[in-house]
Amino acid sequence: MAAAGDELSPAEARLAMMELANMVSIPMALTAVIRLGVPAKLSAAGANAPLSAADLLPAGHPDPSVLERLLRLLTSRGVFSEHRAGAGASSPRRFALTVLGRTLVPGPSGASYADYVLQHHQDALVRAWPHLHEAVLDPAGPEPFARANAGVPAYAYYGQDKEANEVMLRAMTGVSEPFMEALLDSYGGGFEGVRTLVDVGGSSGACLEMIMRRVRTIREGVNFDLPDVVAAAPPIPGVKHVGGDMFNSIPSGDAIFMKWVLTTWTNEECTAILTNCYKSLPAGGKLIACEPVVPDTTDGSMRTRALLGNDIFVMVIYRTQGRERSEEEFRQLGLAAGFTVFRAIYLDPFYAVLEYTK
Numbered sequence: 574m575a576a577a578g579d580e581l582s583p584a585e586a587r588l589a590m591m592e593l594a595n596m597v598s599i600p601m602a603l604t605a606v607i608r609l610g611v612p613a614k615l616s617a618a619g620a621n622a623p624l625s626a627a628d629l630l631p632a633g634h635p636d637p638s639v640l641e642r643l644l645r646l647l648t649s650r651g652v653f654s655e656h657r658a659g660a661g662a663s664s665p666r667r668f669a670l671t672v673l674g675r676t677l678v679p680g681p682s683g684a685s686y687a688d689y690v691l692q693h694h695q696d697a698l699v700r701a702w703p704h705l706h707e708a709v710l711d712p713a714g715p716e717p718f719a720r721a722n723a724g725v726p727a728y729a730y731y732g733q734d735k736e737a738n739e740v741m742l743r744a745m746t747g748v749s750e751p752f753m754e755a756l757l758d759s760y761g762g763g764f765e766g767v768r769t770l771v772d773v774g775g776s777s778g779a780c781l782e783m784i785m786r787r788v789r790t791i792r793e794g795v796n797f798d799l800p801d802v803v804a805a806a807p808p809i810p811g812v813k814h815v816g817g818d819m820f821n822s823i824p825s826g827d828a829i830f831m832k833w834v835l836t837t838w839t840n841e842e843c844t845a846i847l848t849n850c851y852k853s854l855p856a857g858g859k860l861i862a863c864e865p866v867v868p869d870t871t872d873g874s875m876r877t878r879a880l881l882g883n884d885i886f887v888m889v890i891y892r893t894q895g896r897e898r899s900e901e902e903f904r905q906l907g908l909a910a911g912f913t914v915f916r917a918i919y920l921d922p923f924y925a926v927l928e929y930t931k
């Protein structure tokens with residue numbers, strides 16, 4: 574099914590293509606306002622009181638209209654709401670955060686979706702995008718990120734660059750917090766009987782911390798990630814940070830949690846990861862994976878757009894043949910690794926819970 578493109582008049586089609594051709598303005602304007610501290614300043618202004626571009630810049634700034642243009646674009650995309658005292662060109666514009674814009678305001682840990690936006694638009698990642706067509710022509714070759722960064726894959730790059738590593742840790746925490754709340758509200762019982770929980774690719778350990786705060790019967794958490802990643806992770810009571818490589822082996826526990834890991838790898842690599850999870854679990858033990866699950870139909874809904882956009886991000890940054898998968902593809906990967914029972918639970922519009930039982 575086409576997404577509305579056939580229903581346009583020729584003039585609308587030219588306008589829609591003009592919009593698509595300029596789409597890069599949106600994430601880059603978003604990145605700029607975050608770097609300028611706009612969401613933080615708006616949320617600090619009591620009750621999200623609307624502020625003008627001049628209010629958001631240091632006193633005496635020579636030309637606030639430059640920032641105002643960014644804010645107007647992002648208002649047209651729903652990030653800000655625009656407030657004007659009266660009609661007419663001279664009526665000043667003031668801006669406030671919408672519900673969408675408030676995803677950029679720090680949560681309990683100080684991280685938010687703003688960190689995810691910043692992570693995606695670091696120089697090393699941005700310079701990978703012009704190589705996208707090369708991924709199409711040479712799908713078995715290095716992914717665009719490696720092509721653009723002297724052959725170094727993204728996870729290795731983060732490990733070599735302290736700042737990129739920290740940005741990644743914060744980005745993952747910022748996106749994880751609201752999802753984990755939703756998960757724990759409706760799936761908390763899924764951790765029943767677990768005393769030792771291993772988080773594979775657990776990054777800062779933030780997910781494990783959130784689970785253990787709510788599921789008090791878990792006595793020990795093992796945050797397992799690459800050595801450089803766990804070296805930068807903060808201490809968390811009850812959590813042991815373990816550095817290693819999931820392609821070699823995974824620490825054992827009663828259950829494994831693994832969020833947003835499989836998507837970034839090829840089918841062969843996923844089978845290797847799932848096989849190592851299987852080996853480290855006791856009989857009847859569960860792997861609880863949380864991944865985006867791609868819909869079968871292609872439409873213009875926000876969910877489909879968010880998922881397919883992320884699919885191409887994975888193609889560019891992590892693996893050309895790493896990708897978002899359907900529920901059936903996830904089931905088959907689990908069966909190939911030896912798991913006997915599989916179920917998918919949809920409790921969030923982006924991530925699904927994929928439960929594999931040994």
Ligand SMILES: C[S@@+](CC[C@H](N)C(=O)[O-])C[C@H]1O[C@@H](n2cnc3c(N)ncnc32)[C@H](O)[C@@H]1O
Nearest residue numbers: 728745749774775776798799802818819832833
């Ligand atoms: C997309 S991030 C997800 C982080 C976290 N699970 C979350 O959802 O917030 C993928 C994680 O896998 C980790 N990772 C990549 N390669 C790994 C490997 N070979 N062994 C263990 N962890 C790895 C990365 O360092 C990163 O923290």
